[in-house]
Amino acid sequence: MKFLNITFIFALISFCGNMSAQQTPAAAQTEPVTIVGATAHIGNGEVIENSLIIFRDGKFTQVMDATSTKMQYPGRIIDAKGKHVYPGFIAPNSTLGLVEIDAVKATDDEDEIGSMLPNIRSLIAYNTESKVVESMRPNGVLIGQITPRGGRISGTSSIVQFDAWNWEDAVMKENDGLHINWPDSFRRGRWWEGEARGMKENKEYKNEVLELSDFFAAAKAYLNGDRNIENLPYAAMENVFNGKKKVFIHVDGEKEITDVIQFKKDHNLNELVVVGGDQALAVADKLKENKIPVLVNRPHRTPEEEDNDYDMPYKLAKLLVDKGLLVGLETSGSMERMSTRNLPFYAGTVAAFGLEKEEALKLITINNAKILGIDDMAGTLEKGKDATLFISEGDALDMRTNILSHVFIQGREVSLETHQTELWKRYMNKYERQSK
Structure with a gap:
């Protein structure tokens, strides 16, 4: 009898598991x-x-x-x-499939310990069984760039389609881009370290930028050397320098974006994308001159600066398009994985604030495909x-x-x-x- 009860319990668990898969x-x-x-x-x-x-x-x-x-x-x-x-529709800069439940640590695989992690590959952590990923399809979001988070260099993203048995089946473009979180020249006071609250100048900004430049220089020297000692982070930079891997720099401020443009020149980076770009309009001419596209953050949010127009997040994409930039939409931020299903409605909001409807559609189709380098197969x-x-x-x-x-x-x-x-x-x- 005890054996039958145990068998029944296992059968019930298996049945429930199949029901929720x-x-x-x-x-x-x-x-x-x-x-x-x-x-x-x-x-x-x-x-x-x-x-x-x-x-x-x-x-x-x-x-x-x-x-x-x-x-x-x-x-x-x-x-x-x-x-x-x-x-x-194509969702860039997404952590879909990397986190299922924020409060359950075992389901959170978007970040790794360390700062300079170009060798970290998000693809092998991508969960095709995610119920969150599944919920994208009824709104037409069928492709995503799966992107790691954290550190100065978060790691390497890959592009997948949302109907697969495993990550090997899902992948459309493997290791498409390196993701860098650019330092902020101003930041909020770190109260846990005894600093006053509110925005203040980041006195470490120049050193943080220099640290990033030194890493690029050291990686280039390693790749040009005899490589007697294996260094995985440096080795992972090879496709960045030969142009096979794009560089996505997550940056918002006007000064920071200007420094990113100079960083691109200093390190001869042919394929660079600004992600976020809240103040990109202030340097739009420089971005256009240097052929740098922008992935604008979702419009359903409040303005970042006190002196911004109340509707700046809604109209930013249109203003950048009017400046002649290649612009796409991304969805990072609070509840980003669940909110990614709203990608088409973000484009609809941009259309409601001045961009012609088919031009707004391009922000989540061909423009995103071009920015991610998959326009030969999608978009x-x-x-x-x-x-x-x-x-x-x-x-x-x-x-x-x-x-x-x-x-x-x-x-x-x-x-x-x-x-x-x-x-x-x-x-x-x-x-x-x-x-x-």
Whole structure:
């Protein structure tokens, strides 16, 4: 009897575990798929009102106007008249899959001990079973740059798609970029060290910048030497210096961004991206001159400076676009993993504050793809690219109408069911029964 009770308990645990697991990744595409009649938002500013989209073996083979074509539609046909088709949205600078529950240490793998950690790779810590990652798909967020946090040099990010068995299946671009947290020239007083509260000059700023420059110089000397003694952090810098790995510098202040531009020149960094850039508008001309794109932080926040316009976070992306910069949107900050599902609505807010709707869409499609270096495979609905897309009942940048009916990642049709949709249906049924 005792044995049977134990067996029952283990069976129950196994059953509950299966009930709460992520949706099983979709099977590979086996037949062509044809989507007819939808308004296709290509992702590069172009719109096709009555579109014909065909993809097979995970790649787009036709994206065109369906009005005049007489071709026979191959494979499975989806009638999408009155609906909208979009490329999968791309979330840069994200810790999705690195932390599941903030209060549970065993699920938090976004940071490592140390300061200069270019050899740390976020990819191998990425959890494809994350329920948070799963919840991105019903809003059309299908690709992300998984980024470590902490230290002066946090480590190396990789780019994944959100339907996979493990990180090896998920990866689209491995070790795409190095992430650096630039020092602040002003900082809040550290009360735990007896400093007065409030903003004050960081007297260590020059030394902190010098420390970073010295690390780059030492790494370059190591790579040019005989390498008799293995040094993993220095060795990890090789692809930074040869241009195969981009450098993403997380920085906000005007002075700091100016120093970053000089840092780029001093170390001959061809591929550098500013992440955050709250005061980037003040040095926009210098950023444009040095071909530095900006990943602007989400607009749903308060202004960083007391003398900023109240709506500066809402309109910053538009103002930078008007200056001729390549601009994308990222979602870091409080509750960033859960809030990443709001990425399309952040773009919608930017559109509401002056940027034309299709230009706002580019901030989370082709612009982000270009900034991350994956525009050859993602970011637009174009022949030859991955068939990563979704069909929405309405405007995907409006939370009232972004209701998805179909999602495809690399041609595989992905389930829209998540832990949250299950709970939604459960409680909707409860209230529907009570109202009868």
